[in-house]
Amino acid sequence: MSEAQAAAAVVAARPGGRVQAPFELLADGIRWQQSDSGQAITWYRNTRYPSPVQGADTDDQIRVALAAWTDPPEASIVLAFGGTRDVEIVPAPTPDDDPYCTAANLGVGLITFGDPLDDMGVGSGILAIGGGCSSSATHVINGTIFNAFTHGLVVLNSDIALEGYRTVPNITRILEHEIGHGIGLGHTDEGQDNIMYPSCCAAEMPVPPAIGPDDRAGLAFIYPPCAYTLSTPADPSSALGEQDFVTLTVSIPTCSWTATTDANWLSVVSKRNGTGGATVRYRVAPNLATQIPRSATLRVGDATVTIDQAGDTPLGNGLTWVFLGGEVTVEYSLRLKKELGGSNVPGSTWVASYCNDVMAYIPSLKVLNEGRYEGEESMIYYGQPTKWAPEIEELIVTEAHRQADSLK
Numbered sequence: 001m002s003e004a005q006a007a008a009a010v011v012a013a014r015p016g017g018r019v020q021a022p023f024e025l026l027a028d029g030i031r032w033q034q035s036d037s038g039q040a041i042t043w044y045r046n047t048r049y050p051s052p053v054q055g056a057d058t059d060d061q062i063r064v065a066l067a068a069w070t071d072p073p074e075a076s077i078v079l080a081f082g083g084t085r086d087v088e089i090v091p092a093p094t095p096d097d098d099p100y101c102t103a104a105n106l107g108v109g110l111i112t113f114g115d116p117l118d119d120m121g122v123g124s125g126i127l128a129i130g131g132g133c134s135s136s137a138t139h140v141i142n143g144t145i146f147n148a149f150t151h152g153l154v155v156l157n158s159d160i161a162l163e164g165y166r167t168v169p170n171i172t173r174i175l176e177h178e179i180g181h182g183i184g185l186g187h188t189d190e191g192q193d194n195i196m197y198p199s200c201c202a203a204e205m206p207v208p209p210a211i212g213p214d215d216r217a218g219l220a221f222i223y224p225p226c227a228y229t230l231s232t233p234a235d236p237s238s239a240l241g242e243q244d245f246v247t248l249t250v251s252i253p254t255c256s257w258t259a260t261t262d263a264n265w266l267s268v269v270s271k272r273n274g275t276g277g278a279t280v281r282y283r284v285a286p287n288l289a290t291q292i293p294r295s296a297t298l299r300v301g302d303a304t305v306t307i308d309q310a311g312d313t314p315l316g317n318g319l320t321w322v323f324l325g326g327e328v329t330v331e332y333s334l335r336l337k338k339e340l341g342g343s344n345v346p347g348s349t350w351v352a353s354y355c356n357d358v359m360a361y362i363p364s365l366k367v368l369n370e371g372r373y374e375g376e377e378s379m380i381y382y383g384q385p386t387k388w389a390p391e392i393e394e395l396i397v398t399e400a401h402r403q404a405d406s407l408k
Contacts, residue, residue: 030148030149030184033139037275038076041080041149043109045083046085046112053166054167056171059081066080074225085104089117105153108151108152109179110152111155115161120155127165127174132153154182165201176208185219185222188212194215228250228301238310239309239313246305247277248303250301263296265284265294267285270282280300290311319349325358327358329367336400340401361378363393368388
């Protein structure tokens, strides 16, 4: 058996009979990297060699064995049955080649019966081997360096060697065990209630498609599901509306995602689909004419964050807001706040200038009498024919009083 096929492991021929497994896939660190992008790993049955399965449909039992590793929600790998292929297994032409890792099963798994190259032998006590070949490229999952599977393989021994194990559930247990090796799991010493225990088939061994607790732990370690985390906005969005962003963090760089919202006033303005970590930008529409705050959900992958938006700020009956045109001097603000709001009600009058037009400086009588730039000279630069009349302050203040009174 070549070095590439040495990733295969064995299962003992008798219940409780241990057969040493010198090749532990988990320790070697081999996994199907395609699973990180959601791609299913397809397995085929090799029709060149007859099936040893008795009393059941072979393809159905392969499907059950594949489902055992696909169904657990704590892992991300998907195994699919692709049907059949007719592949002749011949000795490798050179020691560097592997007869079970060829173009016929590149990128997929192949299940072959009858030990066509007599690698196991009738009297060895070996029921089957499973594993695969890998590339030299590496990647890191859960802090562990893995090589990537290029081929998956399961080879069952001859019918004579399998006698007593050719019916359900034991034949399916064997298939499930060897496919476990074919996705990167080694043997477990945590008890015979695990499919990856080195011998078959004790009564407490799971009945397919079930797997044991240590099987699940190993599966989840090698094929962790994509985990998504979103940051939380520091503050609620303004009632005026705004753009903001959240930061997406993923557990695996190849994890793909889609960004959606559950409200029409909250929209994603950056790309809606992507892979890996990202900055997700969103727009919040104005929430004016209502004092009621609102919330919506932004979902990216399976992570969610609540986007809150404040309601409009009411002015209330106690607030007077004076809007003045031009670049008025500060005396207008001080006087109007005192006269309209009362000195005993601080903040009840707001005065704003530059409203609608800026035709010139608007001086108070005091500033007008002082002359200089604001009172006299600036008129030249604003294109005005002369300075303001002395009545300007009283005219403006009187009109402010008139309009304020009309609102009471």
